[in-house]
Amino acid sequence: MKDMVQFGIRIRHLRKMNQFSLRELGERSGVSYSFINSIENNRFSPSRETVIALADALNSAEKDELLLLAGFAPTEEEALEGPHSGGNFVDVDDPEVSLFFKDFKNAPKERRDEMLRFWHFIQEQQQSRKPDSEQ
Template sequence: MKDMVQFGLQIRQLRKMNHFTLRELGERSGVSYSFINSIENNRFNPSRETVIALADALNSADKDELLLLAGFAPTDEESLDAPSGPGVSDIDDPEVSLFFKDFQSAPKERRDEMLRFWHFIKEQQINRTPDSEQ
């Protein structure tokens, strides 16, 4: 669940626990110190990549917890080790490609819901007769 106020407080707390100034955290993470300040003060929402960069720079930070607070799905190490096959970039239809990108970045609950819907559509297709309307 997205909780940007809590996310900003958590980043500030972790930064102070590590005895980092905004500039030091900026140098370690590659994120500008002014943007980190804006995140801590809830003026801007970070991208997934920014959350990961901050988590990597902050010792004792739980990357998955920070991702969840920022409204992103946690990291999935198993999917990184999955056998390679056709990817989203191999799809020619832009709408389908966007759907799969949304699916990949969605939280687990949303992916489960999308899969249930997909299975429903497949089941309807199987039971459809040639003369029935779509």
């Protein structure tokens, strides 16, 4: 289940955090500024490609988080291209990982928020882990 209200709020927050106007984010992402405004105001749902373009244009954006909020599961290729590359990727062919994303998509908002917090915790732990340390 998509959480487009939270997605729009998150895009607006990231845009302002980067000090981008709607037009500037539009130029950087290749998405029209009026469409970005509609996304921020929960009038339209973006495609997967639009979410990725916005995430790439927003320097501090977590691509996986935005994809999840928009109702899309990240792929191995996108995770490898993201800011946490270096072997940390989501294997969507793994049945347990696929179940996680299926559960996320069908969960109520409170549960999705809890799952996102857990996802962020795991990412933070991976970032702070030294390459030679055991998991």
